[in-house]
Amino acid sequence: DAGVTQSPTHLIKTRGQHVTLRCSPISGHKSVSWYQQVLGQGPQFIFQYYEKEERGRGNFPDRFSARQFPNYSSELNVNALLLGDSALYLCASSRTWTINQPQHFGDGTRLSIL
Amino acid sequence: AQSVTQPDIHITVSEGASLELRCNYSYGATPYLFWYVQSPGQGLQLLLKYFSGDTLVQGIKGFEAEFKRSQSSFTLRKPSVHWSDAAEYFCAVGKNTGNQFYFGTGTSLTVIP
Numbered sequence: 001d002a003g004v005t006q007s008p009t010h011l012i013k014t015r016g017q018h019v020t021l022r023c024s025p026i027s028g029h030k031s032v033s034w035y036q037q038v039l040g041q042g043p044q045f046i047f048q049y050y051e052k053e054e055r056g057r058g059n060f061p062d063r064f065s066a067r068q069f070p071n072y073s074s075e076l077n078v079n080a081l082l083l084g085d086s087a088l089y090l091c092a093s094s095r096t097w098t099i100n101q102p103q104h105f106g107d108g109t110r111l112s113i114l
Numbered sequence: 115a116q117s118v119t120q121p122d123i124h125i126t127v128s129e130g131a132s133l134e135l136r137c138n139y140s141y142g143a144t145p146y147l148f149w150y151v152q153s154p155g156q157g158l159q160l161l162l163k164y165f166s167g168d169t170l171v172q173g174i175k176g177f178e179a180e181f182k183r184s185q186s187s188f189t190l191r192k193p194s195v196h197w198s199d200a201a202e203y204f205c206a207v208g209k210n211t212g213n214q215f216y217f218g219t220g221t222s223l224t225v226i227p
Binding site for chain 1: 150157159214217220
């Protein structure tokens with residue numbers, strides 16, 4: 001089975017633009033989580049979705065939004081990009097939304113803001 | 115508030131030597147603890163997890179970890195390091211009310227011949 005796939009792998013944007021990142025979970029996984037990993041830091045939780053509903057939200061501004069589709073894929077949207085949004089954005093999927101289900105991470109989207 | 119501390123930013127070990135990576139957490143309830151490894155340019159791979167029971171847990175790639183509640187610690191160990199173990203290692207604590215993780219800042223491991 002394919003793992004978690006994220007697209008694009010790399011992206012360059014300028015300040016003020018918006019961006020959409022995409023994630024396809026492992027087949028059979030209904031939960032998707034998004035993380036931001038700034039260079040030299042650990043991942044920071046942004047959102048978790050399960051069955052198209054938001055199950056958790058980290059401490060990120062409203063410029064960040066996400067949604068999950070009926071096929072359980074997900075999009076992360078960021079508006080009004082700032083230089084500080086430059087990071088590796090990781091998607092993780094799991095079978096359910098509970099903590100005892102292991103999360104499987106994709107390789108991430110590297111977003112650079114100029 | 116939950117927090118995870120990895121006191122060692124960078125560690126260098128010789129191939130074949132033993133490895134110990136430290137992790138301390140702050141959490142008000144029963145912790146769900148994890149160790150992940152991240153190779154350059156890649157996502158995170160789960161090495162092992164602790165939910166309850168035996169405080170010594172076994173993981174993949176020959177790794178094990180020891181949970182000590184009295185010290186709020188979750189220490190990752192490997193008896194003999196291989197060059198392919200060079201990577202970034204992250205400790206994480208999970209909230210039991212949802213699949214939300216809090217990661218430490220990571221420990222970078224270099225393996226020398």
